[in-house]
Structure formats: C-alpha cells, structure tokens
Amino acid sequence: MHLLGISGSLRKEATNTKLIHEAARLFEASEFTAADIRFPLYDGDLEEAEGIPAAVKALTDQINSADAVVISTPEYNKAPSGALKNALDWISRSDMKSLQDKPMAIMSATAGRAGGERAQFALRLMLMPFAPKLLQSPEVLVAQSSKQFDDNGRLTDDAYIDFLGKLMGNLKALV
DSSP: OEEEEEOOOOOOHHHHHHHHHHHHHHHHHEHHHHHHHOOOOOOOHHHHHHSSOOOHHHHHHHHOOEEEEEEEEOOOBOOOOHHHHHHHHHHHHHGGGGGGTEEEEEEOOOTTOOHHHHHHHHHHHHHHHHOOOOOOOOOOEESSSGGSOOOOOBBBHHHHHHHHHHHHHHHHHHH
C-alpha cells in the first residue's frame, strides 16, 4: 500500500515530519512518499497569469496515486500552519476531488502541553469541503514534541507509540 505523508511544518528537523515517518513505519507502507508543500502563497491573480504551479500539480498527482494520506500539523496560534492551509487552498484550485473519499488520518506534534488539539479541530474543519474518509480516533496529540523523539527520529513514549499504532491500524483497515 502506498501512503502519502504531509507535514504541516517546513523545518528540516520538524517533529511533525518525524511523526509522519513514524506513522509510515507503523502503517507498514510498501511505498511512502513525503509531500513537499513549499508553494507560493495562493493568489488568484497568480493562478490566472501562470496557472497551477508544477509543485501543486505534483502533490495532487501524489494524492491521486496514494492509497491513504496522513497529515501531521503543528499548532501555530491555535491553528494549523499557514503552509498547510496554503497547500489545501492550492489543492482546492487544482484537483478538489483528489481527496474525496481518500482514507485519511491526521495527527499533531507541538511544543505545547495539549499536543495540537486546537490545530486538529481547525484542520478537520478545513478538510470538510474535500470530503475525505477522515478517521476520528484515536487522536494522536504529541505534546512537548521536542522531547518525544530519539536521535533516529523514533517516538520514545509508549503511549504515543500505542495511539499512533492504533490510528495506523485503523487507517490500514479503512483502505
């Protein structure tokens, strides 16, 4: 099975990127692709003048070819990252149906103690127009994320590993 991971954080050592890689490991994906969401800010004038950027088209092609999608978001000011919101805005202009009925799981890794609870709530609202088959549980909310991964990028807390394993099992069953 082919799993596509989308990290809402652009940092090289982002814990959300580490989390999607851990999700892929526990999903036991035969193929895993980590998406790149470094897109220009959505601008209708840009779209009209230049069309859909090649990087956006590449992402929608990756979504279409994946059996399932996992998104991990940081929480910036009580919401998902601007980069993730921007990617969703571009996807909606490129291929709105690419996520329709696509098995999907979301998760978050944040510096705060709630683990991104509000960001996940907001992300669920942002995903509604796309109509994916979005799993509701278990919620994977990795708090104080800089302390939760070892030097190899592996989760160290047994509870987080358990929740993520259950979520990936549910995602695999949904596929």
